[in-house]
Amino acid sequence: MLEQKEKYTLQELYEELPCTLVELGQKSGLNEVTIARVRDGKPTRRSTVNRLLKALSEIYGVNLSVRNVQGINVQVNKRLEAKDQKQIKTAA
Numbered sequence: 001m002l003e004q005k006e007k008y009t010l011q012e013l014y015e016e017l018p019c020t021l022v023e024l025g026q027k028s029g030l031n032e033v034t035i036a037r038v039r040d041g042k043p044t045r046r047s048t049v050n051r052l053l054k055a056l057s058e059i060y061g062v063n064l065s066v067r068n069v070q071g072i073n074v075q076v077n078k079r080l081e082a083k084d085q086k087q088i089k090t091a092a
Helices: 010-015 021-028 032-039 046-060 078-091
Strands: none
Touching: 010 032, 021 032, 021 046, 032 046
């Protein structure tokens, strides 16, 4: 089982995984190729990361989130980022 601590790495979560990527895919509702891409550090949508971390939380019995798991490459929403920058410029 996974040791309780403040921070985890994505690598250790995959190394300690008591099931296959296919089974993790079934629990999270994600394709195993997507799960492997997250593991390999590819940019990933926030919704995909949330689904994966929810499934991993259930498997390990630990509350996991992007705040306490390192190594996840969350894709930046460029449209929202541009909108925020535009609002900052008009406010100034």
